Amino acid sequence: MPEHLMCELSVPGRVGFQYPESDVPAAQLPEDMLRDDLPLPELAEIDVVRYFTRLSQLNHSVDTGFYPLGSCTMKYNPKINEETARIQGFANLHPLQPIETSQGALALMYHLQMWLNEIGGFAGTSLQPAAGAHGELTGVLIIRAYHRSRGDTKRNKILIPDSAHGTNPATSAMSGLQVIELRSDDRGNVDLDALREHCDDTLAGLMLTNPNTLGLFDENVEEVNRLVHEAGGLIYGDGANMNALLGIIRPGDIGFDVLHYNLHKTFSTPHGGGGPGSGPVSVTEQLVDFLPDPVVDIIEPGDEESGVPPLYGLVAPNKTIGRVKAFQGHFGMFVRAYTYIRMHGAEGLRKVSENAVLNANYLLAKLRDTYHIPYDRVCMHEFVAEGRWAEAPDIHALDVAKRLMDFNFHPPTNYFPLIVHESLMIEPTETESKETLDAFAKTLIQIAEEAHSDPELLKSAPHTTPFGRLDEVKAAKELVLCCVPEYARG
């Protein structure tokens, strides 16, 4: 059942929140600058609480069901994260407070920077970028600034594999680089011959997601990185898939120069229905000076013997590219990621990735006979299947996806990566039990049977959800983007 909009629920005169009376004398209001009307609803507190609670119940979420959305790492978000981020000493701290009053926050950021350096195998980290795509922009600006600082000004070309997420080419274009798409070979690796063609003195770098969006670890990664470095380019690592690599391999060790993390994927900060994310960027020693302003550093060493802690401060790196946003970054997400890393330690993080990869390979083994796997080898934390069968020509991956909703499963990512037809990209994550994976595999096998025996059942799915398929053409054509409330109509 659809819920009414607030503009329809509004009743003139209802009040939801009361402020104290003013305790100062009233000042003269600027009559010529006042607005005539405020188009906001009038609701009681209970109206608001019920409205949003009922809306929430129309969502699928990690807390209510399996969410195997490939490339998104929809792992369980520990509840303790939500407690620690809300500790009064963090939640009410103003970003421009003097450092003497914010040593706790700065220490936490300093340690998180160090831990991300350690996990990725890098020399320096900026926590400022707000999301993965923002981290990519930061990284690409760093690469350009590095080349320019060496007087190397003709490097205007960046290579991006055809399996890459759309943010990679969009980011590169934003920073004024010419994007060249690299094809993948038949094992899903970067095609080395295609790469060699472009390795010249106009190459700024290569953006590489590894494991790639097929869920495969690039078997040529060391050779790829060697070729790019030989041509004078740098390697940008899209860390969207770091959940496969914690304690398994460090990107910095195998030749990556820059890497962004997604704290909202790998380090369990919640996705929030579309954000906030947090996209810290780590770099090698030669790039540390180019990091965004500011980073946290020790500005006065402490003395362990007498128990005096160091003094932490905000510092602008020497050749910084500048700020990429206001203030220091998504601090609330730093607290959550800190909590998560602290609860795992080195051994625990390795287990995260081991189990994430175990779960993906287990599902792959269970589904291989029913769904075609275009690049079928040992996968990392996710894999890509095809949602199509020659004998069921009307059925598309979309139909499989929609039918899954009838069983309280969120569908896998579909129609991405673009290099697989009718793709279903499945990432179970490490927080799902064998029982959940078994039930999911069983359902997918049943759906494959239905695709052949009763295709209409899939074409008309979902059936048991509160809403059926939506008319997307109507939405784009009519373009109703705001509720025009009764009280705001002329």
Add this chain to the structure above:
Amino acid sequence: MFTPHTKADQDAMLTTIGIDRIEDLFQYLPAEYRFPDLNLPPALTEIEVLTELQDIAWANDTTRELVSFLGAGAYNHYSPAVVDAILRRGEFYTAYTPYQPEISQGTLQAIFEYQSMIAGLTGMDVCNASHYDGATAVAEAVNMAYHNFRGKRPKVILSPGVHPHYRETVRTYTRDSEVTLVGDQGEVEVDAGPEELIPLIDDTTGLVVVAYPDFFGRIFDYSELAEAVHEAGALLSISVNPIALGLLKAPGEFGADIVTGEGQSLGIPLSYGGPYLGLFATRQKYVRKMAGRLAGETVDNRGQRAYVLTLTAREQHIRRDRATSNICTNQGLLALAATVYLSLLGRHGLRQVSELCYHKAHYAADQISGIKGYELWSDQTFFNEFLVRCPRSAQEIYDHLLEHNLIAGYPVGKDYPGFENHLLIAVTEMNTKEDIDWLVAGLEEVLNA
């Protein structure tokens, strides 16, 4: 830690896969780098980690322990209990971007409500589902204007009254592009009002960016500036603090083409700088030029009214290197916070909090300008923040009062050379008359110290 597997589960799964050990899953990775020993502190349990983080947080003195008049782009407002109660619903915060609308109507309808309320508040036609913060929203406005004119109007005029961090962010975003930024490089005085920006506009100007209130708290009527901008064929972007819009004219009334803003004031905790909320609204005719997600109304196949992400062909996952912005993840949960906040306060509550800020700030300004040696820097109308010229170094005064657990404001000298004696003071509904009187007494006493 959060993996449910028993040893028996793992063994059964390995058997199904057809391997003996988990390590075998990684045999294709470069052997010499496999399984590094990470130097991280040993794992803690939930009880221990909570204690550790409480200890860390204890080293901070917050706006609730100190008396604070610090604003400068982030404000200490009260967030009603309802806001966090809704944000804590796992159905909202553990969901992904609503790409599957049949099972994401909660998020989609909330975005639609958000778009409606922000459009109404700013007086614009359409609003996207958010940017990262007030700074990147301005950078995206610059980006949008540049693409709107297909690169033919690369000049952007930034008023010196736009938040210093926002201007720095725009500089970073455009450092490798053709965009040229003027206005805050000495072309006009720091105190320039809108009329002083007009002579900078020419036929290569694509965008003029001003703030409302500006960094110094001042409010201007931008109608004449808008006319001059439009006459030259350029666009006007206004960066707002939405709390002020509970009282003041919507920037749409001035003729703004783009309204951006920092939405933190709308029920979002200070949290040492983030996550906050980037507001972005524009005119209907630019809707296809605007980056970011949009929820649109439609129907489902059962005839029910429903919402879906629309005009997605503008976005990076479809257009790839031809997209004008790379934004993907945005500030979904913070947009929800602002939506709940605005719903609960409604038309009366928002006006009330806006007036409280106004009256308290004006009381503070009156009292402070009554102290010998202190004066208001500007006689322009202001909202809840104002710049005070102090009789000596603002940093010294500030440091002295900090020893008495008072954050007297924000010394602007580090952002505006020559303003070393100037203190930017913000007042919200959280500051009582007693706090203000204490600040006034402190500012007076410090002269004798």
